[in-house]
Amino acid sequence: AQSVSQHNHHVILSEAASLELGCNYSYGGTVNLFWYVQYPGQHLQLLLKYFSGDPLVKGIKGFEAEFIKSKFSFNLRKPSVQWSDTAEYFCAVISVNTGRRALTFGSGTRLQVQP
Amino acid sequence: DVKVTQSSRYLVKRTGEKVFLECVQDMDHENMFWYRQDPGLGLRLIYFSYDVKMKEKGDIPEGYSVSREKKERFSLILESASTNQTSMYLCASSLGEAGGSTDTQYFGPGTRLTVL
Numbered sequence: 001a002q003s004v005s006q007h008n009h010h011v012i013l014s015e016a017a018s019l020e021l022g023c024n025y026s027y028g029g030t031v032n033l034f035w036y037v038q039y040p041g042q043h044l045q046l047l048l049k050y051f052s053g054d055p056l057v058k059g060i061k062g063f064e065a066e067f068i069k070s071k072f073s074f075n076l077r078k079p080s081v082q083w084s085d086t087a088e089y090f091c092a093v094i095s096v097n098t099g100r101r102a103l104t105f106g107s108g109t110r111l112q113v114q115p
Numbered sequence: 116d117v118k119v120t121q122s123s124r125y126l127v128k129r130t131g132e133k134v135f136l137e138c139v140q141d142m143d144h145e146n147m148f149w150y151r152q153d154p155g156l157g158l159r160l161i162y163f164s165y166d167v168k169m170k171e172k173g174d175i176p177e178g179y180s181v182s183r184e185k186k187e188r189f190s191l192i193l194e195s196a197s198t199n200q201t202s203m204y205l206c207a208s209s210l211g212e213a214g215g216s217t218d219t220q221y222f223g224p225g226t227r228l229t230v231l
Contacts (some may be wrong), residue, residue: 004157006157009155032218034219034220036222042224043205043222043223043224043225044205044207044222045222046219046220046221049219051218090157090158092158094218101146101163101165101209101218102148102160102163102173103148103158103160103220104160105150105157105158105159106157107155107156107157108155108157
């Protein structure tokens with residue numbers, strides 16, 4: 001069964017610091033990859049996604065992620081975080097070959113940005 | 116914009132009660148999903164459905180069942196609620212088959228269920 005690992009469970013940064021959140025998945029076939037964000041009191045929203053083409057994907061609010069197939073990784077980055085980025089971030093994968101249409105999620109990373 | 120709505124934001128039930136959680140999407144999506152979200156565990160898939168009257172077990176189906184009588188509506192049923200089912204329940208929908216942009220999932224606001 002496929003799995004997704006997010007190694008950083010809780011990250012605390014100061015405003016303007018750079019961010020990188022790790023995400024690794026276990027499935028060896030063709031995958032689509034997602035980052036979702038959940039702001040306090042709000043529902044899950046799509047931040048960005050990769051399904052083909054350029055492995056460097058840009059999303060909303062200045063976030064980007066790079067798909068490195070050889071490392072089974074899809075790390076999320078932002079050069080300069082803001083207090084409003086305080087949220088929980090989830091990496092998710094869907095395997096194309098199996099036909100299973102459901103996402104497999106990582107355990108999430110709680111980001112706290114201090115002003 | 117896709118809209119996924121859930122019948123309740125907060126629900127308190129007693130052990131042994133039968134609980135219904137309702138989810139409705141307004142974009143004619145084929146696929147609908149139920150997840151539960153627990154701290155430190157992320158989202159775990161309970162059940163999903165590819166089409167009306169079709170359902171597939173997810174990773175943690177025990178103690179749950181589902182119903183999809185209409186394309187836009189997907190219900191999660193706790194046959195006999197237990198305290199370990201206290202959790203946040205999230206419904207999601209997606210347009211079509213895996214392999215393209217149509218598998219982006221859109222989430223509802225969640226139902227926080229407390230079982231006493």
